[in-house]
Amino acid sequence: MKAVVIPQYGGPEVLRFVEDQPEPVPGPDEVVLHVHVAGINHLDLTVRKGIPTSKLTLPHIPGADVAGEVAKLGSDVSGFEPGDRVVANPGLSCGRCEFCLAGEDSLCKDYKILGEHVPGTYAEYVVVPARNLLPIPVDMEWTTAAAAPLAFMTAWRLLVTRAAVRPGEDVLILGASSGVSTAAIQIAKLAGCTVYTTSSSDAKLKRAKELGADVLVNYKEMPWGKAVWELTGKRGVDVVLDHVGEATFKDSLRALRKGGRLVIPGGTTGTLPQIDLRYLWWRQLSVLGSTMANQREFEAVMKLVFMGRLKPIVDRVFPLREAAAAHAYLEKGEQFGKVVLSVP
Numbered sequence: 001m002k003a004v005v006i007p008q009y010g011g012p013e014v015l016r017f018v019e020d021q022p023e024p025v026p027g028p029d030e031v032v033l034h035v036h037v038a039g040i041n042h043l044d045l046t047v048r049k050g051i052p053t054s055k056l057t058l059p060h061i062p063g064a065d066v067a068g069e070v071a072k073l074g075s076d077v078s079g080f081e082p083g084d085r086v087v088a089n090p091g092l093s094c095g096r097c098e099f100c101l102a103g104e105d106s107l108c109k110d111y112k113i114l115g116e117h118v119p120g121t122y123a124e125y126v127v128v129p130a131r132n133l134l135p136i137p138v139d140m141e142w143t144t145a146a147a148a149p150l151a152f153m154t155a156w157r158l159l160v161t162r163a164a165v166r167p168g169e170d171v172l173i174l175g176a177s178s179g180v181s182t183a184a185i186q187i188a189k190l191a192g193c194t195v196y197t198t199s200s201s202d203a204k205l206k207r208a209k210e211l212g213a214d215v216l217v218n219y220k221e222m223p224w225g226k227a228v229w230e231l232t233g234k235r236g237v238d239v240v241l242d243h244v245g246e247a248t249f250k251d252s253l254r255a256l257r258k259g260g261r262l263v264i265p266g267g268t269t270g271t272l273p274q275i276d277l278r279y280l281w282w283r284q285l286s287v288l289g290s291t292m293a294n295q296r297e298f299e300a301v302m303k304l305v306f307m308g309r310l311k312p313i314v315d316r317v318f319p320l321r322e323a324a325a326a327h328a329y330l331e332k333g334e335q336f337g338k339v340v341l342s343v344p
């Protein structure tokens with residue numbers, strides 16, 4: 001089958017389009033999907049660069065997000081037919097450990113992500129557990145569906161489960177244009193919050209406003225921490241969602257009100273921030289990590305996507321064979337929303 005592989009770790013240029021990749025075979029509880037569109041996530045760039053603790057066998061197929069058709073069913077699978085249009089929860093859990101039994105799939109002792117730990121979606125076919133699949137509405141485009149899973153499930157767990165946002169709260173979402181941010185702005189708005197967001201581009205802030213952001217901060221005009229402090233009357237916001245990491249962590253803590261919550265799904269600028277512990281205890285702040293979501297959270301957020309109440313934003317579609325160009329484009333950071341790959 002056709003696929004894009006990582007033959008060695010490095011920049012976007014290492015990605016190779018190949019036509020001789022063996023087709024996957026489903027296990028008893030698994031399904032092979034014929035991929036129509038694969039979504040790109042920042043995670044894929046990290047996998048391509050090489051994760052020091054990862055023990056991947058190269059060449060490796062990246063990609064967590066997929067919208068496609070059921071092609072082959074494992075021997076024990078029921079409830080799906082070949083040709084069904086589906087998306088997949090890219091989180092793979094054992095179903096048996098204490099965390100899985102408590103419904104906390106993404107805390108699984110053996111948690112894996114499609115395309116990070118096992119072959120992913122930059123291919124004509126990919127294998128996924130049947131229980132991770134959800135049918136998509138007949139009128140939903142492949143590109144829209146493929147742009148949703150990882151970003152929306154991540155944003156949902158961050159805000160609804162971990163930060164437990166409530167109507168009327170002020171929520172600051174750093175970096176308006178990422179996939180997780182464009183999802184989080186909409187989810188915070190739907191939850192009845194006042195949404196603050198930041199960008200260095202007025203054009204991107206305008207797009208964020210269309211998604212529901214209430215307070216827009218261009219950090220080229222004023223440091224965003226100072227701006228948020230002034231805009232909240234020196235109170236600070238209730239919740240900050242920070243996926244930027246090292247570069248922003250200190251200011252994120254300072255932007256919180258007393259007793260506020262900082263939620264963290266990643267750190268694109270680095271993972272070793274400095275922290276003054278006095279600040280943490282005196283202001284009684286909570287720092288909450290979050291990864292992916294459980295199946296129930298995935299289903300809850302996808303239901304709202306399928307209803308059209310949350311809208312995946314697709315910035316650009318590249319053909320699969322141009323995955324290297326798509327990665328280079330995403331690394332420039334000029335996109336607003338998701339970049340996806342169409343698979344012929």
Ligand code: ZN
Binds near residue numbers: 099110
């Ligand atoms: Zn488990």
